[in-house]
Amino acid sequence: MINSYAGLDDAAVATAAARAGAELVHEMYGQRLTRIDKVAGDFATDADIEAEKAILGILRAARPDDAVLGEESGHQGAAGAVRQWLVDPLCGTLNYAVGNMLVAVNVALRDGAAAVADPFSGEVFCTDGETAWVRHEGADARLAPTSATQLVDVNLDPPFPSAPGFQAVELLAHPWFMEHYRPRVVSTTLALAWVAAGRRAAYVTDGGDLSGSVHFAAGIALCRAAGCVVTGVDGAPVGQKGRGLVVAADAETHGLLMSVIRSRSENRT
Template identity: 55%
Template sequence: MLLDGGVDVELAVEAALAGAGVVREKYGRPVGRYDKSATDFATDADLEAERAIVDLIRQARPDDAVVGEEYGAEGGSDDGQNRTWLVDPLCGTLNFAAQTPLFCTNVALQANGQRLVAAVADPLADEVFWTDGTTAAVRRGGSDAPLEPSAGSRIVDIDVDAPPDAEFRQAKVLLDPEFRDTFGPRVSSTTLALAWVAAGRRAAYVTNGQLRDSVHFTAGIALCLAAGCVVTDLRGQPLHTGPGMLAAADPATHAKLVELIARNP
């Protein structure tokens, strides 16, 4: 069975919380740093959190594949179901290392390219956002409350990193007077902002790049879709058919941002 009722979503929640527990325990303490490039690195927290998540998933679902940000792909069976867990143990590593409390742990299950369940845990707020693919909620203190998108904050979170060949330079839209008159920009540098769109804490989230099967974005995308947000590429077309992603709380916010992005390529 591709989705085992509520068992898979509870596993996603438990796994995300396991990783978040490692991250929380290490926050504010000296950690080892492992450079990937001049501007990208992992820490002991990334590595240990991913291992805690993967070990839990492997115990519960030994035949499933797992793709992690740090350790890569492992496992999987030949039963034709293609169940794959996507794990980002610490989204916002730079924030974490700088003791800036904006980061999260992402866990998502896909099968045959379809998002099934997902969980995004905020280690310091002690809350976890989850979806079973149909409903979406946030769990605090053992109680679940439905996620309800809202554009009321007028805050738009923009990931300003752009690859060298990007069709859209996110920073340009920040200079548009109409954008500044309509929205309040923020740069959180973590996909936790996607969960905030689903929860009504952000009006929208904008990022660049190719995001299909991404360990960083899949969980947050699943939350937004299940909560009823409008999620497309940067041109307003179906997600993954063009560059980047725009996740908005409602159609009006989405339409305005598509317009602003189009005139600020």
Template identity: 60%
Template sequence: MPTTSPADDARLALTAAQSGAAVVRELYGAPLARVEKSAGDFATEADLAAERTMLDLLRAARPEDAVTGEESGATGAAGTRRRWLVDPLCGTLNYTVRNMLVGVNVALRETGSGITAAATADPFHDEVFWTDGTRALLRRNGSDTVLRPSPDSRLVDLNLDPPFPAFPPARLLTAPGFAARFRPRVVSTSLALAWVAAGRRAAYVTDGGDLHESVHFAAGIALCEAAGCTVTGLDGLPPVASAGGLVAAADARTHAVLMRLIEEQRHVPSSGPGLPRTE
């Protein structure tokens, strides 16, 4: 098996994200067939076509690697040390109503090393946020600049998609102290994680299970970590060891404030729609 360097893998991740983004742009606004997946969740021909393009590129460049696609599932040997994680269109509902808040994600997971290369492309602003596992960069107009997180915007993106687990991020909206320090945003795409790494968001909060190897979140987590953000699960543990959820903050202070608010809200009784009552 030929050896590859982290730089080679990072360039491939960037190219794969760009290839998927090109398909997403090309099909934007066209009438697209929908493929229903579960209640409230669906894919479109744009998702499928972008994923095919990305997988073809990855398999041609790295035929020995395994691949997991959001739409096509896992292929390749189960015990393969290297696996590419592909989310061809994050924000499908936005896309279908001609809202341009979407991302194209690709990440390489290597056993024993975690995510070693990743990229998130914004198809409509000619931007690709990418990392070789050490640096976090923004490719725009063929040039790269270093990503620099910042809490200055005070904007915190919350993932409000159901189902609602033991701690839904929606509870932060009414948490005493949240509005005094932050302003909530909901873009409904993991592109928001790249924005945390780039200093365009102060933080991102979502619920869910193990996310560090998710096709949706692996690239964004890797970008934030490489950029120097503070990233943990909702329990405060590193994503690789966490029981679930995600708090990605531009700095340790912002992260600490959010974790305190989350912990306080865990003990506040609530019986709103979809929110579990705690005694």
């Protein structure tokens, strides 16, 4: 059998894998789904499992020597593999389970190419690690971040490891923030893709090291390649020493948000 994926570059592999997962998510939408409980109220569904199987099938065919970290299946492949793919087959499972279409499918090569697919719009946001674009109905358009919308997505999902020093929800009570921006809550990686695409001015979430997270790696890669400003909530580079994410379309927006975050933190100390 001819391996149709073997000759693809990493961005094309990420795109094909994310699209395959998105097709399963779209196909299973509205069906009666089995709920698989995990921890602390977190759960997966049949759609998560089947989408991840479809993604892994393409990654195995295209990059058999690479390791994979899947949200549902865990680590696969050689422990000493030089390259690792990070897979979140259905980001926004709770949204999906209650009939909300705001979900994403994430596939990222650590420190490399990545794709975020929207199962319902048909868009796939892609990067080769240097440039970023969105593919829709066979056409590609370069991603161009801008803060013109003044919309900022704030992730309100727990846990909040930076509390009491900082909690993202506190932005919503800050008079200056509410005067200049309009908050949104999406609870999926689409929020990051939308910053890269100019549909959001920024995104803020609490958390620990998110650089190697199956939930965030693809979105972070997109935003960096598109030219967004990406740091932790403490202003440090995203990584083991950084906490959470502040992703902004431009330096001015990022600076303004960091000023608000620091003022809230200083008032707590």
